[in-house]
Ligand code: BEZ
């Protein structure tokens with residue numbers, strides 16, 4: 001296997017993978033090599049350009065730590081996260097749609113009683129959030145676990161504040177016997193995804209903005225149902241049609257209603273898909 005050229009090298013690399021024991025890994029590696037090579041041929045990639053690409057990925061690695069995940073951001077802004085969500089969450093009509101998980105979920109958020117204020121000191125306009133969790137046949141889902149997280153009025157999550165070391169704007173609640181939930185928090189606002197690193201530079205260079213429309217994050221788990229990871233988006237947001245990470249779905253948009261005391265109220269009813277029956 002010598003004197004490989006641009007027409008023969010792909011087959012040679014693929015042949016080097018024939019001993020891959022795991023068939024799924026073999027399928028993924030084969031397709032990855034084919035598409036990477038085709039991409040390089042398609043754009044007639046120069047050595048200098050590929051060097052820049054490697055430098056970009058290196059910068060993504062250097063800025064990544066346990067609080068900042070530049071590779072997740074990269075996947076998000078390239079639409080790869082949302083593509084994967086869309087391909088893996090094909091639910092029956094009537095079920096609440098899934099959307100991107102994002103990098104700001106934290107395991108082990110504080111538990112709250114229904115009605116509690118999960119802002120826990122995060123700055124923002126007070127807001128009551130309420131609704132139900134039901135199955136696709138309309139049955140209320142009691143004791144469903146809602147893991148909720150959101151940014152503050154500056155568009156920052158608690159983990160993005162260097163001077164905040166406790167949970168703010170996030171919490172875990174459980175539905176009552178009739179599948180109802182309600183909690184206090186703060187008004188969701190649009191925010192820019194972290195754009196002070198290589199992904200931000202890439203957005204700039206491609207004439208893109210880093211904004212996400214205002215939203216609340218929910219991850220809902222209940223026995224006998226598929227876990228749902230989703231958002232509820234604010235209907236009056238200017239970025240609904242240009243979300244930097246392509247996560248908006250019409251069915252996830254709700255109206256935040258101003259109340260006479262200056263606070264807001266939003267309602268959203270979730271519908272869960274039954275878990276697949278185990279054979
Ligand atoms: C978020 O909604 O928290 C998010 C999603 C993708 C990238 C950055 C942030």
Ligand code: FE
Pocket residue numbers: 102104151215217
């Ligand atoms: Fe978010």
